[in-house]
Amino acid sequence: MNGGAAKIWALHLGVLAALLAAQLVLPAYHAGNLARIMVLAVYAMGFNIAFGYTGLLSLGHALFFGAGLYGMGMPVALAGWGAGAGLVAGIAAGGGLALAVGLLALRRAGVSFMIVTLMFAQAGYLTILYYTPYTRGEEGIVIDRAARVLMGLDLSQDATRYCAALALFAAALLVNLALVRSPFGRVMVAMRENEERSRMLGYDPFRVKLAALVLSGLYAGASGAAYGLLFGYVGAGFASIQYSILPLLYVLLGGAGTVLGPFLGAALMFYLIDLSSGVTTAHLLVVGAALLVLVLFAPKGILGTLRDRGLKWLP
Amino acid sequence: MAALTLLEARSLTRHFGGLRAVDGVDFDLAQGEIHALIGPNGAGKTTLVGLLCGRVPVQSGSIRLAGRDITRLPAHARVRAGIAYTFQITAIYPRLTVLDNIALAVQSRGAKNLAAESLAALDRVGLAGRAAMLAGDLSYGHQRLLELGMGLALRPRLLILDEPTQGLANAEIEAFKALVRGAVPDMTVLLIEHNMDVVMDLADRITVLNFGRVLATGTPGEIRANAAVQAAYLGG
Numbered sequence: 194m195n196g197g198a199a200k201i202w203a204l205h206l207g208v209l210a211a212l213l214a215a216q217l218v219l220p221a222y223h224a225g226n227l228a229r230i231m232v233l234a235v236y237a238m239g240f241n242i243a244f245g246y247t248g249l250l251s252l253g254h255a256l257f258f259g260a261g262l263y264g265m266g267m268p269v270a271l272a273g274w275g276a277g278a279g280l281v282a283g284i285a286a287g288g289g290l291a292l293a294v295g296l297l298a299l300r301r302a303g304v305s306f307m308i309v310t311l312m313f314a315q316a317g318y319l320t321i322l323y324y325t326p327y328t329r330g331e332e333g334i335v336i337d338r339a340a341r342v343l344m345g346l347d348l349s350q351d352a353t354r355y356c357a358a359l360a361l362f363a364a365a366l367l368v369n370l371a372l373v374r375s376p377f378g379r380v381m382v383a384m385r386e387n388e389e390r391s392r393m394l395g396y397d398p399f400r401v402k403l404a405a406l407v408l409s410g411l412y413a414g415a416s417g418a419a420y421g422l423l424f425g426y427v428g429a430g431f432a433s434i435q436y437s438i439l440p441l442l443y444v445l446l447g448g449a450g451t452v453l454g455p456f457l458g459a460a461l462m463f464y465l466i467d468l469s470s471g472v473t474t475a476h477l478l479v480v481g482a483a484l485l486v487l488v489l490f491a492p493k494g495i496l497g498t499l500r501d502r503g504l505k506w507l508p
Numbered sequence: 509m510a511a512l513t514l515l516e517a518r519s520l521t522r523h524f525g526g527l528r529a530v531d532g533v534d535f536d537l538a539q540g541e542i543h544a545l546i547g548p549n550g551a552g553k554t555t556l557v558g559l560l561c562g563r564v565p566v567q568s569g570s571i572r573l574a575g576r577d578i579t580r581l582p583a584h585a586r587v588r589a590g591i592a593y594t595f596q597i598t599a600i601y602p603r604l605t606v607l608d609n610i611a612l613a614v615q616s617r618g619a620k621n622l623a624a625e626s627l628a629a630l631d632r633v634g635l636a637g638r639a640a641m642l643a644g645d646l647s648y649g650h651q652r653l654l655e656l657g658m659g660l661a662l663r664p665r666l667l668i669l670d671e672p673t674q675g676l677a678n679a680e681i682e683a684f685k686a687l688v689r690g691a692v693p694d695m696t697v698l699l700i701e702h703n704m705d706v707v708m709d710l711a712d713r714i715t716v717l718n719f720g721r722v723l724a725t726g727t728p729g730e731i732r733a734n735a736a737v738q739a740a741y742l743g744g
Contacts, residue, residue, distance in 0.1 A: 387599060390601065391612070394612055395587035395616040396584055397582070
């Protein structure tokens, strides 16, 4: 068992070390992409806590991601808050909305949870458009360079931005790892595997799922707030249905219920879109084809398949 | 000295439409006994047990566990209060390891040393050597043992076993009987069972249900001699 723990830490710390070294090696364009991927991977990790581990398929996570963006962006742009306070507000907005949605949507299981979360996310998106005088709607809010300074670090600088993205990603990854290896992580998986059995072991399904959804919302909020701060833009598009589907694709591609799967999926999908859109305008067709191949040949995603094929210790 | 009463159910009722699955049942369990619940198919055994463990909501009547009214307590809270239920159809987590399965039961009661107590709980049902296997890869008999082990690992005051020996070979039934005997008197065991040899061998007292009502309660000897029971089983 200790051998397994050593392998797990070596793998995850190794990935973080490789990402730290990557910025020294990679050309600026790819380093910029990687910073974006790491922030999006935090969002996908949050999605994975709900979907991959607890079995909650939400189609409305863009609500929590958007809450992070606007929860940070509006106080910073309209009320002149600092970046640190904005970040905290964004995280709190993501977690708070997840709590509110969970209290209502988790009363129902299965398909209705999907539909209710989808509806809430659409309502959130339309609310942003409705209050265009404050949110600037489709056009979005540009966060001033001057406001993007956190603890004396200018987040609009490429190297600083990369390090900030990596710091957030590392914290999210390690918390995720600790969570899924904790007793509560085991209960989340138990809920996914057999809810009735878990109830008869003394676990309240509603509370376990609500806790997982709030954690998931906190991750999405943190990712959204960081995205706005690092890349200087907050727009309604981030709260649209597309951003509810993206983390699902990342997680399915990388491997649902694996700690590194969301990052791997986000990176592959990002570059798949990036490369194919350089070749053809029909880049979504390429994405669709890739997903078909995935569903047919590796329905558990890349890391899920590797875990089945011998890497049993993969968390 | 009279045995202490662990569980008291009064006038328990559950109708499904026109069907009176459980119809005004009074039911007592003494602390530390093995109590068997028998009756023809459709007599209401599983519904009665469902009412006791909270899987089926009570329509009327009351249930007290060690003096505390638990009638309205949800199922998961009743588990915490000390009622464990093992499923009629094996309900383990097949895609998790045997150790994870048992650990879920052990951590539910707030164990201090999770790893050691989980292994001890597996050892009790003779599965410690299979801790790292996926539970779904266990043989059927071992899966039933794991299910029983999870129930025991909760250290409940009342352990409810719903047809635990169904599908087991004779040697496995002997091992199972030894485990149940070992569980009392710390725990009280309520057993739904069709295998009359097991019932007569294990039970201190037997309650016979028929058409949602209690037909008779007594020792195995009394039940065997009861004319009404014979009529219900043999058709009279």
